[in-house]
Amino acid sequence: MSSQRINALWTIFNHTRCPVAYINHDSYKEWELKEHPFHPAFTYLSETHKSDYLRCYFMHHYGGGYTDLKLTHKSWIPLFEQLRCSNALALGYQEIALGIPHVSGALGDEIRAHHKELIGLCAFIFKKKSRLTESWLSLTHQVLDANLDALQKNPAKHPQDQFGVLFEDNLPSPYPLRWAQILGEIFHPLTYANKSDLLLADIAPIFHSYR
Numbered sequence: 575m576s577s578q579r580i581n582a583l584w585t586i587f588n589h590t591r592c593p594v595a596y597i598n599h600d601s602y603k604e605w606e607l608k609e610h611p612f613h614p615a616f617t618y619l620s621e622t623h624k625s626d627y628l629r630c631y632f633m634h635h636y637g638g639g640y641t642d643l644k645l646t647h648k649s650w651i652p653l654f655e656q657l658r659c660s661n662a663l664a665l666g667y668q669e670i671a672l673g674i675p676h677v678s679g680a681l682g683d684e685i686r687a688h689h690k691e692l693i694g695l696c697a698f699i700f701k702k703k704s705r706l707t708e709s710w711l712s713l714t715h716q717v718l719d720a721n722l723d724a725l726q727k728n729p730a731k732h733p734q735d736q737f738g739v740l741f742e743d744n745l746p747s748p749y750p751l752r753w754a755q756i757l758g759e760i761f762h763p764l765t766y767a768n769k770s771d772l773l774l775a776d777i778a779p780i781f782h783s784y785r
Contacts, residue, residue, distance in 0.1 A: 629757075641696065663704045664706060665698060665773040665775050668690055669694040676753070706768050732747075
């Protein structure tokens with residue numbers, strides 16, 4: 575990790591004032607439930623897509639909060655209480671239109687027009703095992719089911735691998751998943767369809783100086 579990422583991690587520990595589980599290459603295994611194993615495609619995913627998958631898996635089976643490794647300067651205690659005392663299923667910061675570039679066509683235009691009603695992907699809190707998280711995990715598994723054979727034949731070779739990207743050999747990657755295919759392409763349409771179940775709150779991290 576860079577010094578900026580380490581600093582960001584410490585701000586999460588120090589400022590959220592909540593118990594924090596730092597998920598890394600080893601610790602994620604401790605969270606796999608025997609009765610609900612990770613999808614068989616997991617091992618073939620890029621590090622980025624593994625992170626995308628795990629935040630979905632954790633929010634459904636465990637609930638609680640998630641944040642990227644970005645600078646955080648707020649206590650999350652009142653935010654947990656705000657969600658707990660409501661009928662909402664999730665809480666997050668207000669998404670920006672530029673945060674939804676991956677949903678195309680008329681639906682994408684409609685979602686971007688209503689971005690102020692949606693929550694962003696980098697920090698949020700979810701109630702566990704809700705119909706919202708169940709749909710999120712189910713849709714994610716559908717994508718992975720459809721791409722399992724292709725992933726087995728073309729597993730990720732780079733932490734940020736994505737379909738068609740050019741790396742050192744200047745050849746397009748055969749890895750079958752698009753950059754946002756198992757996160758933003760699912761998350762934003764789903765939360766848009768369930769926007770009445772969302773709470774907006776000041777939970778956004780600092781979106782600069784973290785790399």
